[in-house]
Amino acid sequence: MKQQEEINDNSRRDFIKTAAIAGIATAACGSLACSCSSKKPVQPVGEKVKLLSPEGEIVEIDSAYLNHQEHMAIVSKLEAREGMAGKKFVMVVDLSRCKNARKCVSACQKWHYRPQETEWLTVKLMKDSDKAAPYWFPKQCFHCDNPPCVKVCPVDATFKRQDGLVLIDNERCIGCKFCMAACPYSTRVFNWTDPVMPEAIANQQYSPETGIPARVGTVEKCDFCPDRSREGLLPPCVEACPNGVFYFGDENEDTVSNGDETVSFTQLIKDRAAYRFQEELGTKPRVYYLPPKDRQFPVERGYENLPDQLKARFRDVMEGGAE
């Protein structure tokens, strides 16, 4: 329950933030309507928010009414397969700002109700060669434009959408794991046991866009949170990062935002000499990396305060020096 509240809390903040940035009033009104019909009475918290109603008037409401929106964007299976027309989602990851705070990891796990061991988004410590300086490397699904995982699926359970996303339909997946063998980036995870979730979540209607509820014997992975995009929200990892490492946006609109600033995608990748991981594999990732030049934090900052168990992951690189 506590987790649930935290998520509500988080998303409330997220919502307001994004509403301010993007000015998406209609989504807000959708949620307004929703909160009125919800069974549990909501206590006002006294924090007022200004919104634009569908009639074009500014209304002021208590923010407590705003968020009963958990994974509400249940679209039809067909829509979930086609994706959002006119969009091309991209992500830019600024490696010079990452200090392995791991807020993205936990935000992702919370949003998707995944346990600690399941990391759709993970942070690696890369060291490209003996003499090279190590750097933190957050990695999620690259939503490749030429996705090897999609090519091999025998039942079309994982598919590529027009908005660039690669999603999985866990109601169709037969669990052959071929896609896991085919993804060169070890992105996908399998539900080896019956996943543990709050009951309300387990009973929720499934959508490939939310990935909830997870199911035993099927594959899952980072989905770029299209349900949040439909609401005009940024993915939780983007919002959770204290250092603004992740920029998420639409290539067609040529804007990406890390929650604090919204910038031109082409300009950003040009100015900062962005690259895509392992371009030579020909998978055409939709995630761009900005090289770890002029770093904001020494790499040790992401190591020293880690709990031992996590430290162990990186010990070789941090203490052993060369591989």
Add this chain to the structure above:
Amino acid sequence: MELNQYQKDIFEKQKPVIETYGKKTWGWTIFFLLWILVGGYALYLQVADGHIVTGMRDNVVWGLYIANFIFFIGISYAGAVISGLLHILHVEWRKPIIRIAEIITVIATMIGPVFILLCVGRLDRLHHLFLYPRLQSPITWDVLAITTYFTGSVIFLYLALIKDFAIYRDAKLNIPKWKQKLYSILAIGYRGTPSQKRHIKISTDLMAIMIIPLAIIVHSVLSWIFGMTLRPGWHSSIFGPYFVLAAIYSGTGVLIMAMWVYRKMYKLNSLLTDQHFVYLGYIMMVLGAAYGYFTFSEYLTAWFGSAKWDNEVIEKLFTLEYYGGWFLFTNIAGILLPILVVAIPFTRKPGLITIASFFMVIALWVKRYLIIVPTLESTLLPMQDTRPEYIKYSATWVEWALTFAGIATFFLLFTLLSKFVTIIPISEFGDKEKTAAGTTASVKEN
């Protein structure tokens, strides 16, 4: 059906085998059934608790099961290629061994796919393969190829059996009614009329020709499950032919072993002669050399080029602390041993050839494991995981239990079939009994 003297002899020898189901056979049957039962329990656990009961995890997503799958489809080549090819080439000495070979094919093709099903997380959704088939997936190719191949092998085996069923039907065997009835149904009214003979001959010739490309397709497609990915150790253009060759090779080995067991058990020395072992030994030797050549080119190029990711796999195979010992074993027992045993006249004896085949077949199984596991343990991004079972695969008892259940099923089905049909076909010697008898006799003298 009229039998000539030679056929009568062969039949007399084998009659007791199909008429009785002795204590010993019952013993074995129960033994195999017990193994299968243990496997059944393991399967129950796997379905009830999820794949967590196996050693497979997010990095090594496939393990023993896939190795078994390749292995069984591999030995199925015994019938397809060996007997198909020998049939087309009209090699006379094939006659006593083709049935063993074809039975191996059918049974192995039945068991192999079960192992790929064991890798599937949602067995309850298998119908999705037909509801939402996607042609671009190598798994779909596999489903199509294996079903066609299996159907083809069953027909090939059955065509060769029809005449024999007619013989059993007419022989007044001392057997239960249902069995008598079954024979007569399966003989589909065959009386040996010229037109019936001609039809069977044409169909058999056709099937023999078709079964070879089918078999080649099956194993190529199978290899492409790996070859089509971008992974080191898999993404190799020779994978198709390499797998096909390894398959024929291991099929020959299993055929030699089966021959030896039958000869011993039912004292069929006059039919399964020493010369048969030598001939099959020669085939094995040539295949072994070719297989060795493929192995050498595959690993030499990867090692010499030494791209970073390739190198990780190569290092695992070449280092003793990892898989080096096993890799060495596969090359010694899987390549050198069979070649030497057959090449040296002194060791070219049925017993030794059989032992060499035994080791070779084991080595080829290990080799399949070494193709799967080290590659999956070498990820492109550093694994940086602290859970040992995610870093290194080791099979659990569940996987072993199901593996042995698969082997037990193989033996069980073989036993059952060998109690139902004669292991040495009788009718084969019918049309040209003189040449057949003559050849066998001359083979014996050799």
